[in-house]
Amino acid sequence: MRKAADEYTGRLRWPRLGQDVAIVAWPSFLVASVATMVCFGFIDPVLVGNDDYPPPAFQTRMAGYAVGFFFFWLIAALSSLMTLYLVRTAHPEPADEGTDDGTRSPE
Amino acid sequence: MNEAQAPVDGALYAARQKIYPRDIKGRFQRLRVYAVFALLGLYYVLPWIRWGERQAVLFDLPARKFHIFGLTLWPQDFYFLTWLLIIAALALFFFTALAGRLFCGYACPQTVWTETFVWIERWVEGSRTQQMKLAKAPLSGEKILRKGTKYFLWFAFALWTGFTFVGYFTPINELAGKVVTFSTGPWETFWVLFYGGATYVNAGFMREQVCKYMCPYARFQSAMFDQDTLIITYDEKRGEPRGARKKGSDPRAAGLGDCVDCTVCVQVCPTGIDIRKGLQYECIACAACIDACDEVMEKVGYPKGLIRYDTQSGLEGRAKHVLRPRTIIYGSLIALLIAGFAYSITHRNVVAVDVIRDRNALFRELPGGLIENVYSVKILNKDAASHEFSITADGLPGLQVDYGTDAVEVGPGDVQSVAVRLRVPRGELKGGSDILFTIRTQDERALEATGKARFLAPTN
Ligand code: SF4
Ligand code: SF4
Numbered sequence: 001m002r003k004a005a006d007e008y009t010g011r012l013r014w015p016r017l018g019q020d021v022a023i024v025a026w027p028s029f030l031v032a033s034v035a036t037m038v039c040f041g042f043i044d045p046v047l048v049g050n051d052d053y054p055p056p057a058f059q060t061r062m063a064g065y066a067v068g069f070f071f072f073w074l075i076a077a078l079s080s081l082m083t084l085y086l087v088r089t090a091h092p093e094p095a096d097e098g099t100d101d102g103t104r105s106p107e
Numbered sequence: 108m109n110e111a112q113a114p115v116d117g118a119l120y121a122a123r124q125k126i127y128p129r130d131i132k133g134r135f136q137r138l139r140v141y142a143v144f145a146l147l148g149l150y151y152v153l154p155w156i157r158w159g160e161r162q163a164v165l166f167d168l169p170a171r172k173f174h175i176f177g178l179t180l181w182p183q184d185f186y187f188l189t190w191l192l193i194i195a196a197l198a199l200f201f202f203t204a205l206a207g208r209l210f211c212g213y214a215c216p217q218t219v220w221t222e223t224f225v226w227i228e229r230w231v232e233g234s235r236t237q238q239m240k241l242a243k244a245p246l247s248g249e250k251i252l253r254k255g256t257k258y259f260l261w262f263a264f265a266l267w268t269g270f271t272f273v274g275y276f277t278p279i280n281e282l283a284g285k286v287v288t289f290s291t292g293p294w295e296t297f298w299v300l301f302y303g304g305a306t307y308v309n310a311g312f313m314r315e316q317v318c319k320y321m322c323p324y325a326r327f328q329s330a331m332f333d334q335d336t337l338i339i340t341y342d343e344k345r346g347e348p349r350g351a352r353k354k355g356s357d358p359r360a361a362g363l364g365d366c367v368d369c370t371v372c373v374q375v376c377p378t379g380i381d382i383r384k385g386l387q388y389e390c391i392a393c394a395a396c397i398d399a400c401d402e403v404m405e406k407v408g409y410p411k412g413l414i415r416y417d418t419q420s421g422l423e424g425r426a427k428h429v430l431r432p433r434t435i436i437y438g439s440l441i442a443l444l445i446a447g448f449a450y451s452i453t454h455r456n457v458v459a460v461d462v463i464r465d466r467n468a469l470f471r472e473l474p475g476g477l478i479e480n481v482y483s484v485k486i487l488n489k490d491a492a493s494h495e496f497s498i499t500a501d502g503l504p505g506l507q508v509d510y511g512t513d514a515v516e517v518g519p520g521d522v523q524s525v526a527v528r529l530r531v532p533r534g535e536l537k538g539g540s541d542i543l544f545t546i547r548t549q550d551e552r553a554l555e556a557t558g559k560a561r562f563l564a565p566t567n
Contacts, residue, residue: 019320022313026321041185044171061169062294 028076133398269303372396
């Protein structure tokens with residue numbers, strides 16, 4: 001009986017790649033949504049640019065919002081990706097019985 | 108918290124096994140069904156409701172105006188939105204402190220849409236066992252038909268969801284017309300597919316993985332828990348030692364607790380965990396295991412509530428406190444914010460003015476010793492009625508205001524730009540001075556707004 005239960009509880013991880021894509025894409029998506037809202041709450045995309053003409057991507061407001069959103073998403077995703085990279089490539093945390101001065105012994 | 112378990116994670120690389128939650132009836136599941144119907148009903152119906160000439164709820168991005176029933180919000184009212192978000196966040200804290208992940212179990216879009224997709228799956232493929240059998244079965248006509256139907260229904264439902272989403276941002280009647288004739292604009296098409304696609308993937312395939320790996324709330328909600336937070340728990344004292352038993356035998360005599368180890372609570376769990384191992388961050392508090400266990404308890408003739416909503420204090424037999432500093436502080440903060448919000452939104456100034464100096468000329472010297480500055484005064488009427496405005500200016504002795512007429516009419520929800528000339532006798536005027544413009548309605552409803560600008564004069 002125990003075994004039947006464990007069959008559905010153990011190992012519910014997805015392959016690392018899928019997980020990594022998700023944890024980079026999703027938080028940056030949330031951040032980009034907020035950034036887009038705040039940014040375009042204050043700035044009208046068709047008024048962006050010098051000498052009274054907006055750059056081509058901002059010709060219409062809808063295009064401006066979309067370009068802004070994907071720009072924020074990209075930037076946030078890059079930041080998430082870098083963080084993830086640093087986390088994934090770090091040495092594992094030293095075990096509890098680490099050296100006395102808190103430094104890590106070479107592995 | 109659970110770092111101790113980390114080393115077993117050679118499993119990190121193991122592929123995810125699909126979870127087939129078993130169907131279960133019970134009072135909490137009924138509540139969840141009501142919640143799904145209420146929330147999704149609201150979502151799909153709201154954009155079709157009319158308010159006078161227009162859609163009742165329309166976030167008109169191209170025009171930069173948000174319509175919410177009788178209320179129209181402009182970019183200047185942006186902070187109301189921020190305010191609302193803060194209230195929502197506090198409410199989330201409040202309810203989490205009170206009763207754990209109520210939001211996850213009953214209201215999160217992820218749960219609600221997943222639930223609907225699971226229903227469709229069950230409807231097409233049958234019960235949990237039938238689904239698992241079908242998944243293992245070799246490719247056959249029936250398998251293709253069933254799977255195909257499921258994917259098709261999911262797809263149609265997701266598309267409709269995407270369409271509704273865009274319907275909040277462009278008038279949904281027009282959008283429907285365009286969809287029928289295949290003439291939606293590029294961005295509309297894109298967002299329908301984007302939102303529809305996200306629904307399809309999140310509710311059809313990722314499901315509990317969104318909660319487990321992607322959701323920030325799932326990770327930090329436990330920080331808002333305390334000893335008096337209602338959580339879904341297994342009563343270990345009563346249940347252990349678990350084990351199968353003969354019908355009608357006395358469990359105590361056999362040295363057993365009340366858990367008959369039928370694993371039904373595990374089979375119904377949409378996140379595939381075993382609640383008997385204690386509170387885990389994967390648990391979305393859907394209460395399916397409560398209903399499942401209650402049913403089992405009823406069958407074997409034990410009292411219900413082996414798995415139940417309870418607090419840490421309650422489990423340990425101490426008194427429960429709903430009112431405690433945490434909930435009182437959150438509660439009063441929310442009440443304050445809501446009151447403030449209601450006051451300021453009903454008392455917000457519905458007219459506004461924006462004054463811009465003419466950039467082409469600093470000033471003009473007119474015959475008769477007058478200095479003239481030209482401004483563009485933008486009058487914003489956010490009211491639902493049209494108004495006539497007068498413009499006055501203060502800040503310099505002998506100021507003359509000239510804007511061609513006596514009154515400027517601005518329609519409801521409109522902006523009007525007026526060229527205003529200010530003239531001041533040369534006199535002792537030197538350099539620049541600040542001028543305060545005031546616009547005032549001429550009709551029964553007294554409204555006014557002010558805007559500042561500089562008046563420039565020769566420096567000698
Ligand atoms: S864990 Fe996150 S995504 Fe899952 S139900 Fe809760 S809030 Fe929603
Ligand atoms: S443990 Fe129970 S309440 Fe938690 S997700 Fe599983 S079935 Fe739902």
